[in-house]
Amino acid sequence: MNINELPTPAVVIDMDLLQKNLATMSAIHPGRRLRPHIKAHKCSGIAAMQVAAGHNSFTCATPREILGLVHLGIGNDFLLANEVLDESRLTALAEAQTEALITVAIDSDECLAAAHKAGIRSVVIDVNVGMPRCGIDPTRAGALADSARALGIDVRGVMGYEGHLMMVKDRDEKKKQVHAAMSLLASAHADVGGDIVSAGGTGTHDMFAGTTVNEVQAGSYALMDSQYAELGHDFVQAMWVVGTVISTNEKWSVIDAGIKSLAMDHGNPTIKDHAVWFCSDEHTTFSANEGTPTPRVGERVYVTPAHIDPTMALHDVAYVANIYGDVIDEWPIDLRGW
Ligand SMILES: Cc1ncc(COP(=O)(O)O)c(C=O)c1O
Structure with missing residues (x-):
């Protein structure tokens, strides 16, 4: 299966980037x-x-x-x-x-x-x-x-x-x-x-x-989030919540991922080359930056959460992908609960 075929919203982890983050931290500590x-x-x-x-x-x-x-x-x-x-x-x-x-x-x-x-x-x-x-x-x-x-x-x-x-x-x-x-x-x-x-x-x-x-x-270094990215360390974003564009017009677009799949306590999530306007329960409304084409209905969009920990805790499963976008594994997010 390819990421484009996943039911959304879906947590997707890039295996290579996760491995890179783990190796970077293991070399330090x-x-x-x-x-x-x-x-x-x-x-x-x-x-x-x-x-x-x-x-x-x-x-x-x-x-x-x-x-x-x-x-x-x-x-x-x-x-x-x-x-x-x-x-x-x-x-x-x-x-x-x-x-x-x-x-x-x-x-x-x-x-x-x-x-x-x-x-x-x-x-x-x-x-x-x-x-x-x-x-x-x-x-x-x-x-x-x-x-x-x-x-x-x-x-x-x-x-x-x-x-x-x-x-x-x-x-x-x-x-x-x-x-x-x-x-x-x-x-x-x-x-x-x-x-x-x-x-x-x-x-x-x-x-x-x-x-x-x-x-x-340390924990967040493995997957990262947009807040920690501000610090400019060597860790890279290795996880996204992938959404599908469900509605679009000349001014804005909407995906099927909102507050119920993205933790908001550190602010809005981000979408590369786009401006996030706001999130509601099951939607995020955003617009393309100048020079970026407006996404088509059905297109997949990678959303970077502002806070990784509570975002992961909202999902049952993480899909692990290779650089070609093929889903190579499915990991249950199995340590949730108290
Ligand atoms: C007790 C404790 N130790 C360490 C951490 C650090 O985790 P992170 O690497 O995600 O900042 C946290 C995060 O809240 C924490 O509560």
């Missing part, structure tokens, strides 16, 4: 220095390629992502980089500890108690490094680690996610701010101990020289 974040794609097919690229440790946002990979035998060291209190999900993770090393982030006594009750054996202390989200105050990290160890739980180290710095444009300013955030993480680590100092994402992956960070949690 080989092996365990990268703990790829699964939430960016939620697709075991891509996780298997990340294992083939040398990474066996993964970052996950949900128990479902970990359990899906454990049951498929993909990877062997999973960090739940998120606070979870749900007893049944923590118990399912605890049961899976016979098959893989599973480590859970905690930032409070309540999280610790829930993990302990479920039988979780390993934790990291999630440290707040400046983003108003999860993470304990760095000065209190050591005491939480002591409480965990007193319960017989292995404290493997610390993590701290500097998500608020991902899109700082000026590289010198960004480096300054990332290093300040990572010095908070380092001071917490001095109190907590353990081997892991985990942080980072695609937007900061190249900012850690001179810090104590020893693993980077």
Whole structure:
């Protein structure tokens, strides 16, 4: 089958470009220095390629992502980089500890108690490094680690996610701010101990020289989105939502892909050589830039999402294509849900 024959809207991944992105990141952060974040794609097919690229440790946002990979035998060291209190999900993770090393982030006594009750054996202390989200105050990290160890739980180290710095444009300013955030993480680590100092994402992956960070949690680099493209890294767009032109006139055209197939939290998606006007539930309205012919009804259009993670989570399957546009594989986006 060719991409032009796919039912749309459809997630299409260019195999060569995906491989290129994986190789680029693996050269920068080989092996365990990268703990790829699964939430960016939620697709075991891509996780298997990340294992083939040398990474066996993964970052996950949900128990479902970990359990899906454990049951498929993909990877062997999973960090739940998120606070979870749900007893049944923590118990399912605890049961899976016979098959893989599973480590859970905690930032409070309540999280610790829930993990302990479920039988979780390993934790990291999630440290707040400046983003108003999860993470304990760095000065209190050591005491939480002591409480965990007193319960017989292995404290493997610390993590701290500097998500608020991902899109700082000026590289010198960004480096300054990332290093300040990572010095908070380092001071917490001095109190907590353990081997892991985990942080980072695609937007900061190249900012850690001179810090104590020893693993980077990047995820979006594999497929990319238009927001991260603004940073000008070497990663290329490897995924699109393909739509079909269903209506057109001399002023605008409409495809059958809208908000229900494209996450909009980072703004409108983009279409090369075209201006996107707006998206509605099942439509995107756009016009051709000067010099670009107006698309015909029935033509396929490649849409670049502004935010990859939630876009992938809207779809059941990703179609994998070669450079000729032939669909060479179909990967279920099988790690969705909680
Ligand atoms: C805990 C955590 N680590 C790392 C990342 C980085 O992922 P990305 O490479 O997609 O920016 C995220 C993204 O939100 C995150 O929540």
